[in-house]
Amino acid sequence: MKPSRLVAGTAAIAGAALVLTGCTPPYQYEVIEGTEIHVAWNDILDNFNGSSAAGNNVANSIALYMTGSGWNYYDGSPELIKSPEFGSYEKTSDDPLTVKYTINNNVKWSDGVEVDEADMLLAFITGFGYFNSTDADGATTYLFPHANPRPELVSTLPEFSDHTLTLVYDKPYVDWELQFAVGNVAAHATVMLAYPEITDPEEAKTKFIEAVQNKDVSFLTPVAQAWNSAFQQTDTPSNPLVSLSYGPYIVDELKADQYVALKANPDYNWGPSPKYEKIFIHQYTGATAFSSSLTALENGEIQIASGQPTPDILQIAQGISTANVFSGDEATYEHVDLTFNNGGVFDPAYWGGDAAKALAVRKAFLTTIPRQTIVNELIKPLNPNAEVRESFLVIPGGPGYDTIKAEAGSANYPVAGDVEAAKKILADAGITERIEVKFWYPLGNARRASQYEFIAQNAALAGFDLVSTAEPNWEFTDTEMWPINPHDAVLFAWASTSLAISGSDQMFGTDKPSNFGGYKNSEVDSLLATLEVTTDAAEQQRLQLEVEKLLWADAYGTVIFQFPGLTVASKDLSGVEPGPLAPYYFWNFWEWAPVATAQ
C-alpha cells in the first residue's frame, strides 16, 4: 500500500497499548496495519547465519539486525547504547575480566521457544572457537567455521544457568563489550536441522548442552555442518527453523538478488516497537546503484536510498521535492602514510642515517598538504558539514576525539597546507636540493587523482617533485610481493566497521601486517599493547592521546577527511537518522514511521 494513502496512523496504534511486561517502560505495540516501507541496499540477505565465515557480511548483518536482538547497539552518533528490555550484562570482575550476561525471560524465538543459555552457549562455542584443533604446522582449524573465532580471549567453558552465562576472559580485553552477542541462529534450530529426527526443541537444547559439556565432537560435527550450510539461502527457506527470529521483524519472503521482505514479529515485546508492518530491502547493485535508487525513489518505488554521493547525485537528491536529504560522514577515512624503511626520502637511510633530517623532510612534506583545500573542493560539495579529520585513531565525534584534536599536535600541520612553513623547515634542516617523492594512489579513482593534483602542486612550490607511482592494484599491500613498500607516500583510506579499539596496532605497531610504511616506535608499541588490555574507558582515551602525540611528532603521515555519505529518505516517513557505522541508516529502524498525509 502506498504510504500516501495511509489512514492517519494514531488510530491504529490505540488498540495495542495494553501489553505489559515485567520490564520498564511498558511495552506498546505500535505496528500500524497495512503499512510497508521499501528501502535500497547494495545487497540482500543470503545467509541466515551472519556469524559464519560465509555469512559474515554487511548485507546479511542488516537484515539480521532486524530479526535479532542484542544487549547493545550503536546509535547514530555513534555511541554504544544498552538494551535493558532484552537483557543485561555486567562486568563483575576486572581481574580476571568476568562478564555476566542475562537474557530476560520474555525473549522468544519466533517459534515460541525461549532464547536462553543454550543459545548463548552456541554463540560462545562458535565465536570463541571453543572446539578447535591445531595441526603439526601450527594451523588451527575450528569445528564451527566462524568468521572470526577468538580462542585466545576465553578458553574455559563459561558457567551458565537459567538465562544467564558468565564469560571469564583469559586476559583483559579492550573491546569486551562488543565481543559477545547471541547471533542469529537458535541452538535448538541448528540441532534440529542437523538431526531431523529430534522434533522437540527442549530435547534439542538439552542434547546440545550435554554434548558441549561432554565435548562430544561426534554429536556436534553434524551440528557444525548445519550451522555453516543450512542457513545459506537465496530464496525463502522451506524449513521455518532456518529463518527463526527473535527481533522486531521476521523474514517473510526472500527473492534471490531482488528483495527480502520482513514482517513485524507479533510476539516481539523486548525492545521498542517498530511502526511499519513490513520492510522490504531491495537489492540495488552495480555501477549505477545509487543514481538508480534515487530515480526509483523519485518514482516512488523505494523510500530510502543511500550511498556515496557525487556533486550531481547530491543535487539530484536535493531536487527531489518529496525527499529529505541527510549528508554525513562515513566511517571510512582518507589518509597519507609515509614510508620509513624503503631508502626513500622519508627514510633516514637516504640522508645517511640522519634521522633528524628525515624527520624534517617528512614534516615539511606533510606541512604542504593542503588538507583544507581538498576538503573544500572535493568533499564539501558532497557534505556541507565536512571538516578535516585530525585523529589517526578516533572517528570524529567518537569518544576522546575533541581532546586528541586539541592536544595531539596535529596543529603543527596547518590544514591549509603551508608552503612557506615547509620551506623553512627544510631550510632549517639544511636541505636545499629538490626532493623527489614517489607518490602512490589507487589509479582509476577520479577523486584521488584530483587529490594527487592538489598535493603535488602545493608540494612542488615547497621543493618536492612528486612522481606518481599510481597503479590500480594496491600491490604494496601484498606483503609477499613487496615486503617493503616501494612508494614513499601512499594515499588511501582505512575503513572502520565498529568503534572497536583493538586493531590499531595493526597499522602502527612495529612489523604488523598493515603497517605498510615500516614505522617503528617502541613507545607506540607498548602503549598500544597496554591499550589492548585496558578495559577502563578513561584510561583508553588517555592511552590513545599518547599514541596520537607520538604519531604526529614522528610525522607518521596525515589524515584528511571522512568519506562523505548520503542518505535520502522520502518525506512519507519520519525517524530516519543515518549513522556512520554498520548497520548505517538501519540502526533505528523501529523509529521509522509513516507520516500521515491529509486525506
Next chain:
Amino acid sequence: MFLFVARRTVATLMVLIVASFFVYVLTAYSGDPLQELRLDTTPAGIAKMNHAIEVLNLNTPPVLRYFTWLPGAMGCLIGQCDLGISLAKGEFPVTMLLGQAMGSTLQLITLASVLAIILGVAVGMTTALRQYSGYDYTVTFFTFVIYSLPVFWVAVLLKQYGAVELNKFIENPDIPIWLIIVLSIFMGFVVQAVLGGERRQRLISVAFGAVGTMVVLGFLTFTRWTTSPSIGIVGVALISFALAAIVLAASVGFSQKVPTMIMLGVAAFSTAMWYPVWYLLEVNQEQGFLWLLGVIIVFALVGWALGWFFGGEDRKSYSKLAAILGALTILPHLFNLFFVRWDNYKRLIQIKNGVIPTFGSETAGLNGDTWMGAFDVLLHMVLPTVALLLVSFAGYTRYSRASLLEVMNQDYVRTARAKGLSERKVITRHAFRNAMIPIATIVALDIGGLIGGAVITEDIFGWSGMGALFALGLRVVDVNLVMGFFLVSGVAIVIFNVVADLIYSALDPRIRVS
C-alpha cells in the same frame, strides 16, 4: 552432415578448453581478490582474509589452480558440474547462481530480441524498398544515431523520460491542443514517407496519418484514458481489425476479396470471443498460462479453418496467414485482462505516479493474481527491453536493408518481374524470403551472444542476469564466477555458430557444410 557436426564438436571442445585456460589465468591476474579485505585491519578482517585464501586456494598460482578447476568443469560433460563456489555471492555453488541468472536473462532478452528482429526487419526492408528516399535517409540517419549511442547514456535518458516523465503523463495525460496538431501533421508526413506513391496518394496518406493521430491523441487526453485504461469489447474489436489490416498489408494487400474477407472473419471471431475468453481466463487462474496457450491454439485453429474452407485455390497460404492472425488477436484480450486490474495494481505498488518501474524485475510482495503478476513482470521489462531493443534494432535494420537491396538486384528477381508478377508478389514471394537467409544466420549468432546477457543494461536496470553476474565477478576478481559465466556464454556462442552454419546451408542450397 553428421561428420561435420562431430568434427565441429571436437574442435569446439578444444577451443573451449584453450579459451577457458586463458580466461581463467587472465581473470586471476586482473586484480587482487583480497584487496578490500587487506584494508580491514581488525581481527575479523584478518580472519576473513585467511578464510578467503583457504576457500579460493589462493596460495596456488593461477596457472596451476586452473587444473584444479578444470576437472569439475569437465564433469559438465557427464552431467556432474562442479564449478566451485563464489565467494562474492555468499559461497553458493556457481552452478546454482548460473541457473538463477540464466532464467532471468532469458526472460529479458527473449522479448527484446523478438521485437528487435520483427521491427528491424520491417523497417530495414521498407527502407530498402524506398532506397534513397527521404524516408530511407531519415531512418538511416536515426538508426546510425541509435547505433552510435552508448547504452548507459540511453539508459539515463530512458529512466528519465521513459519512466519518471511518462509516469507523470500517465497520471495526468494533458496534451496541449497545439501539440496534438503538430504531432498529427508530423505523423501524417511520416505515414506518407513510409508508404510513398504519387502526389495524390501521398496526400491521402498525410490525411489518414494526421487524422488518425489526432483522433488517438484527442481520445487519450479528453477521456484521460491512461489514468485508468480499459479495452473492452470496442477495444478488442478495433485492435483485432487493425491487426487484420496489418497482416493483409504485409502479405497480399487489400485488393483481393477472398483473403480480405477471411481476415475480417478472423477479426470478427476474436471480437465475438471477447467475453468468453475473459471469463475463461479469469476463472481458471490456477493454470492461467495453460489456458492462455489453449485459447491461442483455438484462435489459430479457427483462423486456419476459415482460411482452409473459404480460401479457394490459395487455401494453403491463406489458412497459414489466418492462423497467424488468429494467434495475434489474443493480444487485445490479454491487455483487456491486464487493464481490468489497472486500478488495483496501482493501489498495490509503490510507484507514486503511473506504473512504469525503473529498476528490478518484479514488484516486491505484490499480492496479486496470476494476471497481475504477469502484468507486473511485463511492466518491469519495459525499460530494459526498450534499451536492448534500440541497440539491436539498429543492427537488424541495416542488415535487412542491405540484404534486401542485394537480393533485389539479383537476376531471379528480374526474371520474376519479367514474367509479369506484380511488384508485391515479387517482393513477398521471391525477394523477401531470400533476403531473410543471411538475417537468419545473424539472428542465430546474435542469440548465441545474447545468452551472455547484457552487462550494462542489466546493471543499470537492476536485472540480475548473466551480465550482472559477470560484471560482479570481474569487479571483485571472483574467478569461479567469471569462469561460470564464460562457460555458459562461450558454449552458447560456439553452438550457435554451428547452428548458424547449418541454417545457412539449410536455407541456401548452394552452400554445403563440410
Next chain:
Amino acid sequence: MSLDAQGRETTIEQEATIGLSQGQVIWKRFKKHKLAVISIFVLATTIILAFTSVGIVIGGNGQLVVDKETLLLRPDGWYIKGWWQWDWFTVGAKDLVNGAPTWNHPFGQDDIGRDIFARVMRGMQQSLLVTFIVGFLSTAIGVVLGSLAGYYRKWTDSVIMRVADIILIVPVLVLGAVLGRSVGGGALFLAIMLGLVAWPGLARLVRGEFLSLREREFVDAAVVSGASARHIIFKHILPNSIGVIVVNTTLLMSAAILIETSLSFLGFGITPPDVSLGQIINEYQTAFQTRPWLFWYPGLFIILIALCINFIGDGLRDAFDPRQRRDDFTKEGFFKSLFGGKKIEADHDEVIVGTTQRENI
C-alpha cells in the same frame, strides 16, 4: 546495350564508368552519398580540432609531473601545447559556482574548475586513437589471416579459424579488466590490445570471400599462367573483396569507440588523470539533470564520431558494390500495391523502364 571499342557487349553500368580507374569509379559513386561526403568533412574537422586545440602528448605514462621550470603540473612525456587557452588537467577557479558554460569556458567547467572543452578534446584524441588503431590493426591481421585461411584452406584454415574462435569467445571485458588494472589504462596500449583481439570477425568474412572467389575463372587463369600465391592473393583476389573489408573496418571502428566507452563505464578503461570520452561520460552520467553540459558534450562527440564513421562506411559500401545503383525501382510504391493490385500490374513495364533510365544519371 551497346558494343565497346573491342566489340564486347557492355552493360549500362559499365558505360557509366568507362575510362575511369577503379578508384575514380568508387569516388564517383561515393560522392552520390551526400551524408557520407559530409561525414568525411565533419570527421576531418573533428580530428584537426581535437589534435590542435589542446595540444598533444607524445610518450609519457599518462600521469602528471611537476614541470621543473614553472613548478606547475604538466603531463608526463613530450607535451606540445595547442591553441586553446585551457588545458585538460589544470584545476582552477570556477567562473560560475556550478561551472556552467561561459564565454571563457564554452563547454563549462567540472567540479574543480577544469575546462570541459579541453577535456572533451583530449578525450576525443584518445577515443580517435583507439578507433583508428583498432581499425588499422584488426583489419591488417584479419585480412592477412582471413586470406591465408581462405586461400590455402585445409589445416591452415582450421588452425586460423580455431584461433579466431578462441579469441571470439574470450569476453572483451575480461581483457579490458586485465588491461585496465594491470597496465593502468594508457590509450595506446588499450587500443593495441583491442586491435589484437578484434580481427576474428573480419578474418571470417575475408575467408568466406576467398573461398568463393578462388573458385572463379580469373583465379584459375592466374594459376595457370604461373602467378605466385602471393600475387594471386594480393593482386587478384583481395581487390575483389575490398568492399567487404572496408565496410567491416568502419563498423569495427565505430564499435571500438563504444567498447572503449563501455570499458570506462565498468571502470576498466582509460583512467584519470588521463581522459577519454567514455570516462568523462561515465564520471558525469549523473549530471544529466544537474549539470547537463557535463553529460551532453562528451556524449554528443561520441555520437558524432561514430555517426561519421558509420556514414562513411555506408557510402563506401554503396560505392564498392558494383550492383548497387541509385534506382528507385519501387517508387510507384507500396501504397499503390496495397489498394490497386491490378493497376500496378499494368504499370509494371513502365516501372522497369523507369529504373533502367535512371541508371544513366
